[in-house]
Structures are given as structure tokens and as C-alpha cells.
Amino acid sequence: MADPATLELVQLTKRYGETVAVDRIGLKIAAGSYCCLLGPSGCGKTSTLRMIAGHELASEGDIVLGGRNITDLPAASRGTAMMFQSYALFPHLSALDNVAFSLKMKGVDKATRHAKAAELLERVSLGHLAQRKPAELSGGQQQRVALARALITEPKVLLLDEPLSALDPFLRIRMRAELKAWQKSLSMTFVHVTHSQEEAMALADQVVVMNNGRIEQDASPHELFNAPASEFVARFIGGHNVIPSTAGPVAVRCDRTRLSRTPLPEGETAMPATVRDVEYQGSYVLLTLTAQRVAEFSVVMPEAEFDAAPWQPGDTACAHWNPAEVHPLAA
Template structure:
């Protein structure tokens, strides 16, 4: 009779041997996409993507559902054919190679474990299909199961495991073949919040230990920020921005990225001035009924329609009326809601001039120093360097 699903805690992630780490790190390669397009009939799922992912890096493809990120991952894996363009893994063009010949491993959202096989048999499967000798196979499987903390559960089958343990088993199965690139399709989406946070830390630790190239699809910005060396933000089948987590968070390149990656307040307007201030470019944006805002950004065309964004945590809240009515980048707003969310307090305000809603966020500890209540009129302001110019 089979045991019931376990609730016992899983062992901690362990370090692989130095020999294993060295062998896998030496195998890591980069991935390059050159003008890659994928069409399904008249529908274009991915359009003219150019992307270089360095060897040994952790890259996250980030975007909403339907943006083309999973299709891109599946084309790298060979589960989808590119309509045009080149996919290069290492120094090999792989467009015409089947998945098994690309030296990648795919970790699916559903884990895709064999329910009738034990953890050991699931992890061993790929090596067995490759004809690896039994003794060497056993050594590899034993080490990898230990690395992911499942040694005590190697005899159990997937239905007897928790979701987190199934995720570890799938990871061990992917890593044991020592692929050049590990592809992960939203591997944490089925886990609860606490386990998801814990598991993403373990994923990052393993990637650093192995020095392997990881490419992961996610729609969660927190996940992408926590895991990746670089983030590729996608929208409607195109790449909108590529950068480090800090780059994407601090300096979004477009209105879409600014909206997607967090609580940015976005103002639409027209470029009316451009000047160099030391090493920075200061752009003047005239916003209807709100006046002229000064922001930092790249080159702008005077007269062009554009926008700027200010993160909700970079706003400052002051009593009304303002001490200096002529100071740049300040607005009058009325507090309509105050929400305590734990570490952070979120304040919703309506601009007096337009009725538009803006968001102010502050650490809950610091909020205690404010004597502000709902319905109160306040002044909002922000520094020029915290106002990011968005050309599109």
C-alpha cells in the first residue's frame, strides 16, 4: 500500500561536488537570437527578436500573458520552430536540430514527472535514455537527489510528494544531464507564496553554484528581480527593454515597462525643452492642466508627445499649501484612501486639477510621522532625478 503524500520538511539544498560544479560550469554557453520571428498563420506571436544571453547568466523573460515569452523559450528548446531568424546556442545554429540535440533541458510549469516512477527513476530517466553505464548513472542520480534535498524521498512517487518536492524532483531531473542551458517555464507558479519565495532563493543559489545558463519565463516582477542578472521585458511579441533588475526598476524605458514593473505614476505630455545639466539631460514636459515637469532621460524631440514616470516611493508628501508655489514638480492632491499593507502603507490621492489618481507609498514605520487623514488636501513633490522621461 502506498504511503500518503508527505508533509515532512524537505532537506536543505546541498552543494554539489567541486568536480560536478566544474564540469557543469565548463559546459555553460550563451544563447543568441537573431531577427527571430514566429507566426501562426496571420498571427505574429514573436516579432523580430534580437537577444544575446551571456554564458553562465540567469536571464528572465518577463511580461504579461500572451506577450510571446513562452513561445520564445519553446523556440530555444526546439519545441516550436522559428518562422524566420537564427537561434544560436554556443557557437551552433540550432534551428534545424530537434530538442534532444540542442543540449538544453526544459523544466515545465507542470513539472511533467512520470507519476508511476519514483523520484530516483524520474531523475535517472534521461541518463538511461542516453545509454550511460549503470554505475556512473547511479552516482550522478544520487548526487543530484542529495543536492536538491530529496535523499529521504527518492523511493517515493510524485503523487506522494508535496508541490515543492515535485518541483525539486523536476529540477534534479533537468540538471542531472548537465545541459548547457536550463530553460524554466514559470516553474514556481504552482507553489504558495512562502514556498515560492524560499524556492526561488534555492534556484538562484544552484545557478550560481553550477555556473549554468538559466533562462526563465515569468510574469512576476518580484520573481524576475530576485532571480536574474538581466531581465528581458516583452510586450506584444517584441522586446521592450533589456537590463539589470536595477535598471528596469529605476529607469523604465517606456510607458508599458513603467506600468508593468511597479507603482509608477505616469504623466502624459509634450516635450517643450531639453538641456544638459552636468552629465544629465533635463527634459521639460508640459502636461495638460498640471504644468511643466522636469525629468531626466535620453535625447528628446521638442514638440513630440511623450510621458514621464515617478515611482510611488519617490514622491514626497507635504502640508498644503506648498512652502514654495514656484518650485518645480509639485502638485496639489486630496487623500482618498490609506491602506496599511504590512511593511508599506499605500496612499491613494486624486489630483485637484484633473481628478486623476496617483499613488504614494511609504514604509509603515515612517507613515506614523505623518498626521494625514482621508479627505485632507496635501502637496506632492519629487526630485528631477526621480522623474524618468519615457519617449514611447
């Protein structure tokens, strides 16, 4: 495989007519790291990925890979490879010929390209299925063929466009683990677009949360969850209650928000509330509450604590939290 390379986006912008899809973003992704671009539909993450790949032209700004400006280069000359959501395998070709296809287009002789394709199929544990067509493979096996096909060009960066979204939940978790293992074993830079917070947190070294074409926060999963930079990030990542205060909105983790049957003085760290819903989640219980200050917020309570003193919809409660657990937010 090619050596990994640092990827840098400098004031990168994409316009579609009057619409600004990506608005002057700046981003640095370290060589050999796993970066997830995360955000809701229409936030600009896929347009960003396609500009890196060369499938969309940048309106302004630069894309620098390994110190080389690749902004205006054709896709095949950039040192990147794309793994699509649909896998885009040729149905009439075997797994071996699917993997070897790009080398065939480059004029590489059959023996050489098949040898390299076979080596990559072995690497993703599919050597024994080299002659099968895509329809004869499971979803997970098709994904591994798509990965091998992307790797055959020896890219410096692998770009992944929601590669797990079409899989069932069980397979999605298994393939998530495989993707992370492949990235580590290959020591390759991965840039992965997803709208799944859980997926990004599980896979990435670096999570870039996007909203309305801009970067809201660029951080490690741990920092993102424990110190969201804005109200948008806190709400989108989930697991936080956004509480109004005299100093502005603050975030308190749902699992650090407590409930008491004893009223406490209302203030910055306590407020009266009413239990609206109770959902059993296995090792914990999720309670949804309403309050005068907050239309809706959640409390994650360990199962044993709930069982010792169960709550019911309609119960009056006092929600409270430790001041040290409060994290201020940008609006």
C-alpha cells in the same frame, strides 16, 4: 555539468497563422547568467522559450548557443533542458527513476543511470527520498526532482517555464532562493519565464521585458527599476507614477513622491491631489490619490512618517517630487 554557453537570438520570429507572437527579437544572454523573460500573458515570452527549447519551430531568425546554430536541431540535440511549470513527473516512477528516465531512453544501462541520478538527487538534498513517488513528496521536493531530471542530460542552458507559479507564497519565496543558489553553484545559464515582477527582480542578472511580441527593455533589475525605458515598462514593473509633462510622459518612483498639506504652485514637479485610499503595509503605508492630470497614482510613505501626521481618504494634498527624480519615458 557542461560548461555554460552564451545564448543569442537573432531576428527571431514566431507566427501562428496571421498572428505574430514573437516579432524579430534580438537578444544576447551571457554564459552563466540568470535571465528572466518577463511580461503579461500573450507577450511572446513562452513562445520564445519554446523556440529555444525546440518545442516550437522558429518562423524566421536564428538561435545560436555557444557559437552553434541550433535553430533547426531537434530538442534532444540542442544542449538545452526544460523545467516545466507542472514539473511533469511520472506518477508511477520513483524520484530516482524520474531523474534517470532520459538516460534510460538513450539506452544507458541501469546501474550507470541510477548512479548518476542518485548523485544529482544528493546534490539537491533529496538522496534520502530517492525511492518515493511524486505523490509522496511536497511541492518543493517535486521541484527539486524536476531540476535534477533536467540536469542529468548536462545541458548548457536550463529553461524554466514559470516554475514557481503553482507554489504557495511562503514556498515560492523559499524556492526562489534555492533556484538562485543552484544557478550560482552550477555556473549554468538559466532562462526563466515569469509574469511576476517581484520574481524577476529577485532572481535575474538580466531582465527582458516583453510586450506584444517585442522586447521593450533588456536591463539589469537595478537599471530596470530606476530607469524604465518606456511607459509600458514603468507601469508593468510598478513602483512608479507616470506623470504627463510638456516634454512627454515621465516616471517618478512612488517612494520618491512626497505629499504636503501646504499648497505648492502646480507645474512640472507638483500637482494638487485628493487622497482616495490608505493601506497599511507594515513598514510603510501605501496611499492612492487622484488628480486632474493623473487619474490615479501612488505614494509609498514610511510608517513613522505617516504615523506622525496621518492621512485620511478625502484629504486634500499636494504631491511633489525633486526634479532630479524625474525619468523621461518613451511613449
